[in-house]
Amino acid sequence: DQQVKQNSPSLSVQEGRISILNCDYTNSMFDYFLWYKKYPAEGPTFLISISSIKDKNEDGRFTVFLNKSAKHLSLHIVPSQPGDSAVYFCAAMSGAGSYQLTFGKGTKLSVIP
């Protein structure tokens, strides 16, 4: 039973264009969401997060959108750069006394120069 789903295993985008990575969740108790970026042979690196009381959070080229009614979030990267090529993981946390993160399977983003 996968509570966090990233249905696109891979995505290719031209440099300078927008990258949109999607994530769906099923657990209504999730109230905090994070995106991590992972390069080969390295651990995941925190990118951006959003609380369920917001519907948008922006940090430079990265924006995360949350649609609670649809249980859907997305990460927008604009403009995309070759250095953004990595695996992106969506993660969720329930604030009800638990600190564990539940991760999706990841989406491999390739930004083509």
Added chain:
Amino acid sequence: DTGVSQDPRHKITKRGQNVTFRCDPISEHNRLYWYRQTLGQGPEFLTYFQNEAQLEKSRLLSDRFSAERPKGSFSTLEIQRTEQGDSAMYLCASSSLNQPQHFGDGTRLSIL
């Protein structure tokens, strides 16, 4: 901020042997987490410490697994009588209150 440090980076062992991994969190972080990641999957939660207290354990953490954080600083994860299915990347993360978890580069375990 020297980041989360994990040792060793790679471990190869024979089935049935015991292995122990170490994690040194970011120094000011009082929360420490262990995750396991297999090929094609996202990290899966194993256990969580606040200071020296182990407050959460996943059902993935079988009797063969034990984790400690004796002085509230570094942590160890031991796997006894390793099995083929234990082959994975073991990730450690740390955080302070209400801050995102920061991950180390992991220990890759291979069971022969």
